[in-house]
Amino acid sequence: MKLAQHYNRVNLVTSLIVLGLTGVIYYAFIHFILSKQLDKDLLIEEDEIREYVQTYGKLPLPGDFRDQKVHYIIVPAGRPHERRFEDVEYRNDKEDEIEPGRSLETVIKVGDKFYEVTISKSKVESEDLIRVIFLITLLVTAVLLISLIVINRFVLGRLWKPFHSTLNEMKAFNLADMRELSPAQTHIDEFRELNTAAATMASRVKEDYKELKSFTDNASHEMMTPLAVINSKLDTLLQTESFSDKQGVVIEDIYIAVGRLSRLNQSLLLLARMENSLIDDFGEIELYSQLEQKIRQFQELIELNGLTVTFAGEVKSIRASKYLLDILLNNLIGNAIRHNHPGGTVMIGLNNGGLAITNTGSSQGLDPSIIFKRFSKADTSEGMGLGLALSRQIAVYHGYALEYRFQDEKHVFSISF
Amino acid sequence: MKLLLVEDETGLAESIIGYFSEDGTVCELAGDYGSGSEKICMYDYDCILLDLSLPGGDGLRLLEELKRMDKQEGVLIISARNSLDDRLKGLNLGADDYLTKPFHLSELKARVIAIVRRKQFGGSNRVIFNEIAADLLAMNVTVKGVKITLTRKEFDLLVYLVANQGKVVSKNAIAEHLWGDEMDLSDRFDFIYTHIKNLRKKLVEAGAKDYLKSMYGVGYKFGSEE
Numbered sequence: 001m002k003l004a005q006h007y008n009r010v011n012l013v014t015s016l017i018v019l020g021l022t023g024v025i026y027y028a029f030i031h032f033i034l035s036k037q038l039d040k041d042l043l044i045e046e047d048e049i050r051e052y053v054q055t056y057g058k059l060p061l062p063g064d065f066r067d068q069k070v071h072y073i074i075v076p077a078g079r080p081h082e083r084r085f086e087d088v089e090y091r092n093d094k095e096d097e098i099e100p101g102r103s104l105e106t107v108i109k110v111g112d113k114f115y116e117v118t119i120s121k122s123k124v125e126s127e128d129l130i131r132v133i134f135l136i137t138l139l140v141t142a143v144l145l146i147s148l149i150v151i152n153r154f155v156l157g158r159l160w161k162p163f164h165s166t167l168n169e170m171k172a173f174n175l176a177d178m179r180e181l182s183p184a185q186t187h188i189d190e191f192r193e194l195n196t197a198a199a200t201m202a203s204r205v206k207e208d209y210k211e212l213k214s215f216t217d218n219a220s221h222e223m224m225t226p227l228a229v230i231n232s233k234l235d236t237l238l239q240t241e242s243f244s245d246k247q248g249v250v251i252e253d254i255y256i257a258v259g260r261l262s263r264l265n266q267s268l269l270l271l272a273r274m275e276n277s278l279i280d281d282f283g284e285i286e287l288y289s290q291l292e293q294k295i296r297q298f299q300e301l302i303e304l305n306g307l308t309v310t311f312a313g314e315v316k317s318i319r320a321s322k323y324l325l326d327i328l329l330n331n332l333i334g335n336a337i338r339h340n341h342p343g344g345t346v347m348i349g350l351n352n353g354g355l356a357i358t359n360t361g362s363s364q365g366l367d368p369s370i371i372f373k374r375f376s377k378a379d380t381s382e383g384m385g386l387g388l389a390l391s392r393q394i395a396v397y398h399g400y401a402l403e404y405r406f407q408d409e410k411h412v413f414s415i416s417f
Numbered sequence: 418m419k420l421l422l423v424e425d426e427t428g429l430a431e432s433i434i435g436y437f438s439e440d441g442t443v444c445e446l447a448g449d450y451g452s453g454s455e456k457i458c459m460y461d462y463d464c465i466l467l468d469l470s471l472p473g474g475d476g477l478r479l480l481e482e483l484k485r486m487d488k489q490e491g492v493l494i495i496s497a498r499n500s501l502d503d504r505l506k507g508l509n510l511g512a513d514d515y516l517t518k519p520f521h522l523s524e525l526k527a528r529v530i531a532i533v534r535r536k537q538f539g540g541s542n543r544v545i546f547n548e549i550a551a552d553l554l555a556m557n558v559t560v561k562g563v564k565i566t567l568t569r570k571e572f573d574l575l576v577y578l579v580a581n582q583g584k585v586v587s588k589n590a591i592a593e594h595l596w597g598d599e600m601d602l603s604d605r606f607d608f609i610y611t612h613i614k615n616l617r618k619k620l621v622e623a624g625a626k627d628y629l630k631s632m633y634g635v636g637y638k639f640g641s642e643e
Contacts, residue, residue: 231521234587
């Protein structure tokens with residue numbers, strides 16, 4: 001929900017409740033005051049009748065004038081003299097209508113007779129008054145609400161404009177391009193503060209990014225250079241003297257160790273670069289032909305292990321980094337071939353939703369919770385335990401999921417796009 | 418062949434110069450940006466081996482300078498910077514190849530020779546070693562004028578060994594040249610043995626001398642022994 005919408009809703013609900021309550025209280029008070037006024041009028045009327053009785057010793061004529069009726073009934077003596085106010089229906093003979101009314105019943109003694117006197121008055125005027133007041137209140141409420149909505153819609157929309165423009169700037173913000181953040185000018189303090197904060201953050205992030213990038217570069221350089229020296233010195237050493245086969249084995253071991261070290265270093269740097277999203281050579285890649293090519297590439301190894309490789313799939317284009325995809329496929333297909341038994345099978349299936357590589361191998365399933373961790377590896381594996389960690393990272397980098405399951409005595413690695 | 422090596426790491430520079438100069442190649446060294454720039458200005462080379470991280474400046478700027486002067490030298494970038502944008506930037510600026518450190522000297526030499534060949538003979542794509550001739554475009558090999566059939570890998574191997582004639586080339590270097598990163602080291606040595614055996618057999622059967630020798634179990638040497 002948008003902020004303005006949310007605010008409007010709260011605002012409207014509160015206004016409605018407050019105005020409604022005001023209306024009720026208003027109504028109750030006016031009603032109460034007018035009733036009191038009416039009762040006072042009725043009492044004055046009673047006093048007048050009593051005075052009349054005292055003066056003339058008889059009741060005035062029962063009458064019906066000015067929305068007021070007086071009415072007598074003879075009652076037996078001994079009835080309690082109680083004054084009672086009551087809401088009644090008042091019959092307006094002039095207009096031939098039933099109106100709400102208020103009556104006062106009291107007992108007056110004339111001579112030795114007791115009369116129950118009922119004085120009733122129409123309440124229609126006070127009711128009219130209340131209605132008018134109520135209507136005015138309603139009208140004010142409606143006008144208030146409409147103006148609130150209008151203000152919210154038009155004024156708030158304009159007020160928030162700088163915010164939205166800043167937001168769009170931030171959405172379009174890209175670390176790789178060197179453009180600075182340039183939010184719209186505004187005279188509202190909060191937005192100005194936001195703009196400053198966003199700009200500061202952006203430049204700090206850029207600074208960090210640059211630092212990180214140069215750190216990665218430096219780390220790579222610093223580690224690779226000594227390795228290059230070792231490698232070149234070994235190559236030079238090889239040219240100098242004649243060695244015995246025993247020395248040859250030693251030199252070869254050094255070669256292999258240096259090779260592993262540089263690959264390890266490269267893998268770690270690749271992981272770091274991916275974590276910092278520094279690889280962006282994305283492009284359209286047709287996966288089917290890519291896989292065919294990979295299988296051809298591994299042909300020697302496949303033949304050596306006497307494996308049967310089947311590949312079924314459809315043409316599928318994905319947007320991916322060619323460089324990373326290459327590493328991913330090398331790892332997965334290489335593993336499927338390497339961790340297989342002689343005469344085993346590798347099945348590669350590609351469809352629109354994903355890629356699955358299924359291979360025979362050890363009869364024990366692997367633990368899916370640890371195989372993707374860095375430096376975790378099976379006892380029999382000769383690798384460094386980075387291949388699958390790297391593969392998963394590559395999958396995640398592209399927004400894919402890489403999963404492992406052991407099914408029908410086969411190892412399945414599947415990528416869902 | 419006259420080369421310029423722009424590299425600040427003395428240990429590496431010494432090895433490279435040593436490896437190249439044995440067969441009469443002149444290899445000059447520039448240890449920083451300034452002397453590199455000076456040498457590029459003053460002399461002509463067949464190929465420049467250019468490191469990117471140099472004291473005094475970025476190697477890529479040297480490359481720009483070179484292209485501004487409209488010089489025709491081949492440029493091989495040797496850098497520890499393995500990021501894609503550096504590679505692309507280098508190649509876009511007109512470098513002929515990009516080799517990431519650490520590398521094998523034999524790989525470096527093979528690449529330099531390939532660059533120089535492309536530049537010098539303007540399209541001549543023949544590699545000749547005594548009675549053996551390889552056509553790089555048609556990918557065929559003749560021994561004393563008779564064509565022999567080699568697989569793709571055997572062909573690559575032959576060209577690689579000829580480029581490094583007289584040197585001991587380690588199995589690691591061969592493996593990396595033929596397969597790159599896609600295979601683990603342990604997978605590869607058996608294949609190298611097979612390929613070497615087949616290549617040697619084919620060459621000898623076609624009447625070539627046996628130029629290929631296994632050296633101490635570490636590598637191989639291609640060359641006519643005196």
